[in-house]
Amino acid sequence: MSDKKSSNGQNTYSQVSNSQLPVEIRGWNWGAFLLSWIWGIGNDTYRAFWVFVPGVNIVMLIALGLKGNEWAWRHREWQSAEHFKQVQRKWRNAGFIFTGIIVVFCVISVFGINALFKNSDAYKVSFAQVSDSKEVQSRIGSPLDSGFIIGSITTSGPDGTASLAYPVEGPKGEAKVALYASKKLNKWTLECLVVNYKSVEEQTIIVPCD
Structure with a gap:
């Protein structure tokens, strides 16, 4: 060296x-x-x-x-x-x-x-409808808890769109919620809301997708 x-x-x-x-x-x-x-x-x-x-x-x-x-x-x-x-x-x-x-x-x-997703009106409206669905309640029970949310929310003034997915769990099982919503004049409207069940290849369509 x-x-x-x-x-x-x-x-x-x-x-x-x-x-x-x-x-x-x-x-x-x-x-x-x-x-x-x-x-x-x-x-x-x-x-x-x-x-x-x-x-x-x-x-x-x-x-x-x-x-x-x-x-x-x-x-x-x-x-x-x-x-x-x-x-x-x-x-x-x-x-x-x-x-x-x-x-x-x-x-x-x-x-x-x-x-932020969980505080959004798009999520709150969708979770309320999923929780109130008799078919969802019969399959996975009630009350429901939701998990981690993925997706996106975009807004421009009073308008916007949201595309989200999140798991839900009840006393009798689990499922995954997928939704698409739009906002006009600060009001969110669900345009697609589907619940896919984890244990079987079946789903509950709460709001039909266009």
């Missing part, structure tokens, strides 16, 4: 062959995997920008995790293997914190959107 003096007089190591890489720095690099191009800038490993190329990005992320330690060791000067490990631990911790923030943000966003 070749060594030289840095500007501050400390020993640094660089430009070593793969066989000369210290054993203790080999292994998976979480900082490179989680922070990709950000880690690449900080470690002079600009090949990390391949993560922006469609079709290559996933492969590059894995490569960064597998080869990140080797690339970073070659592209920068380090005081020692221990110094290298200390710096990479900081990148790892930053990657975990960043990923945790993203996950928390996504969870909050998803549940926030679901709360």
Whole structure:
């Protein structure tokens, strides 16, 4: 292994062959995997920008995790293997914190959107009609609880549309509700409301779809 003096007089190591890489720095690099191009800038490993190329990005992320330690060791000067490990631990911790923030943000966003859906008049009107349906009550019982809502609601002033789907559960079974509604002059009207039963391939059509 070749060594030289840095500007501050400390020993640094660089430009070593793969066989000369210290054993203790080999292994998976979480900082490179989680922070990709950000880690690449900080470690002079600009090949990390391949993560922006469609079709290559996933492969590059894995490569960064597998080869990140080797690339970073070659592209920068380090005081020692221990110094290298200390710096990479900081990148790892930053990657975990960043990923945790993203996950928390996504969870909050998803549940926030679901709360907005459940507060919408389109959902409330549909759930009321499903709950009041005698046929639905006879199949899955009453009272009903609804689950996570997926779909979309778009509005433009007093007009809008809603296309939603959500599961419902009663004492005797489960089903899935699908609806389409439109809003005109701030009034929601159901144009399609269908309940599909989970245990059998049957459905209750409360509002026929056009």
